[in-house]
Amino acid sequence: GEQVEQRPPHLSVREGDSAVITCTYTDPNSYYFFWYKQEPGASLQLLMKVFSSTEINEGQGFTVLLNKKDKRLSLNLTAAHPGDSAAYFCAVSLYYGSSGNKLIFGIGTLLSVKP
């Protein structure tokens, strides 16, 4: 089945530094890709979803790159601040026909941004 590998599991950066989290996946039929953020004690919140074969999406303070050829998804926080400290999860969506679709998640990256 689909395997999603997320690196690194822990990441500590200084305020203003960039932080990059990467996921690789195995199933070439994967078609939706997501980044979720989970702050301590809170639920997972969607950061961004991407679909195209090679896409760069820019959000507020971050960039998401999808490279379907390499089966790689990355999240780049361009200038991290302490409020970005959280767990980040990538997720890949697979379609199972009449059984619907399900998300396969990476193990998560715990990001700590120090002032």
Place this chain on the structure above:
Amino acid sequence: GGIITQTPKFLIGQEGQKLTLKCQQNFNHDTMYWYRQDSGKGLRLIYYSITENDLQKGDLSEGYDASREKKSSFSLTVTSAQKNEMAVFLCASSPGTYTGQLYFGEGSKLTVL
């Protein structure tokens, strides 16, 4: 907007006990999910349901039962809790089977003594 409510937020049980977690959503979403979150292992799918009375097994269904008696609710039962088991169970819903975007509850933390 809508909300997903999980109850209880904290559940402490004894080894061998049957324990049930409940989830309610008012998004009117078709599909609902139960994930287990363990540190260092990400989220693993236990069960999901694409409509009322439907159940689909995930990768981690052994040791669990689920029930979707209403569109708005999805229950998960740990059939025999294992000692030293500690995990967070996350309920989620999505508007359809093809969009992929999930909306999550805040989680139910299980501790087995």
